[in-house]
Amino acid sequence: GAVVSQHPSWVICKSGTSVKIECRSLDFQATTMFWYRQFPKQSLMLMATSNEGSKATYEQGVEKDKFLINHASLTLSTLTVTSAHPEDSSFYICSAGGPGQGGDTQYFGPGTRLTVL
Amino acid sequence: AQKITQTQPGMFVQEKEAVTLDCTYDTSDQSYGLFWYKQPSSGEMIFLIYQGSYDEQNATEGRYSLNFQKARKSANLVISASQLGDSAMYFCAMREGPSGYSTLTFGKGTMLLVSP
Numbered sequence: 001g002a003v004v005s006q007h008p009s010w011v012i013c014k015s016g017t018s019v020k021i022e023c024r025s026l027d028f029q030a031t032t033m034f035w036y037r038q039f040p041k042q043s044l045m046l047m048a049t050s051n052e053g054s055k056a057t058y059e060q061g062v063e064k065d066k067f068l069i070n071h072a073s074l075t076l077s078t079l080t081v082t083s084a085h086p087e088d089s090s091f092y093i094c095s096a097g098g099p100g101q102g103g104d105t106q107y108f109g110p111g112t113r114l115t116v117l
Numbered sequence: 118a119q120k121i122t123q124t125q126p127g128m129f130v131q132e133k134e135a136v137t138l139d140c141t142y143d144t145s146d147q148s149y150g151l152f153w154y155k156q157p158s159s160g161e162m163i164f165l166i167y168q169g170s171y172d173e174q175n176a177t178e179g180r181y182s183l184n185f186q187k188a189r190k191s192a193n194l195v196i197s198a199s200q201l202g203d204s205a206m207y208f209c210a211m212r213e214g215p216s217g218y219s220t221l222t223f224g225k226g227t228m229l230l231v232s233p
Contacts, residue, residue, distance in 0.1 A: 034220065043208065043223045044162075091160055095221075105152070106212075106221055108162035 002098045003027055006109035013084055014117055021079045021112045023094035029074035030096035034106065035067075038091040050077045084116045120144065121211050121224035128229050130199045137184070138194040138227045140209030146170075150212040151192040152221065153183065157205040165207075168192055199231045 003026040013019050023033055031052045036044040048069050049057045056069035066088075068080040077096075081088055093111040122141045130136040142151065153165040168176045168183045176183040184193040196203055209224040 038160075043225045046220055049220060093160070093162060095162070105164060105167060107164060108154070111160040111162075113160070 002105070002107045004094065004096050004107045004109040006094055006112050008112060009110060010113040010115075012115045012117065015085050016083055019081045019084055019114060021081075021092055021094075021114075023077045023079070023096070023109050025075045025096040025098065025107075028096075028098045030077075030098055031074060032097045033071060033077040034095045034097075035069060035077075035079050036093045036095070038093060038111075040091075044093065047079075081114065084114070086116045089114055089116045119224075120222045121209050123209055123224035123227050125227045126225075128227055130229065130231055132201060132231055132233050133198055135195060135197045136199055136229065138196070138207050138209075138229065140192045140194065140224060142190050142192060142209075142211050144190075144211065144213050146213045151183070151185070152210040152212070153181070153192075153194045154208045154210060155203075155205045156208060156226070162208070166194065196229075201231050201233065204229060204231045 050071040
């Protein structure tokens with residue numbers, strides 16, 4: 001149980017285009033999902049917390065107009081990188097809060113590798 | 118100050134031996150949770166083990182155990198009988214507060230390499 005999927009797993013796009021990444025909780029409902037960014041050989045950096053039916057909460061330094069987050073249902077959150085540029089190339093990974101040991105646990109999707117040319 | 122500190126950028130261990138990955142944390146909350154995740158080269162984050170701040174027993178999950186020393190604020194991961202497939206990046210993370218929907222803070226990670 002507690003499976004999170006992400007689509008696409010990798011994407012290559014031209015500079016200036018927008019890219020949408022989907023995060024789905026497959027076997028549980030997630031009122032809260034999280035979006036992280038990870039550069040090579042670095043740790044995960046939280047970008048935003050996505051709450052179903054309300055606006056996302058962005059971390060300091062993350063441009064909300066650049067990274068649009070929509071959490072339209074209890075099983076789906078989307079991250080849209082608008083007008084992507086090469087510096088947006090990174091590994092994007094989502095997680096969903098779900099039932100786990102001793103309370104609730106964050107379960108992670110497999111990640112999306114974005115390359116902007 | 119860093120909330121999660123992993124002091125070992127890399128660790129080497131021989132197959133079948135045990136290895137300890139260090140993690141110290143900093144929080145003023147009474148209720149918190151500590152997690153270990155494994156990230157192989159494919160990138161996915163695999164949940165390994167969880168320890169709640171009020172749990173009196175050290176958590177164990179198969180070959181993984183968490184050496185929780187609350188007074189020292191340490192939560193080291195012990196992997197017994199290492200296997201080649203254990204080679205990966207390992208992240209320690211902390212959730213402050215009781216809710217599973219609180220954000221996680223990650224350490225910088227430790228790269229573990231298991232040799233035959």
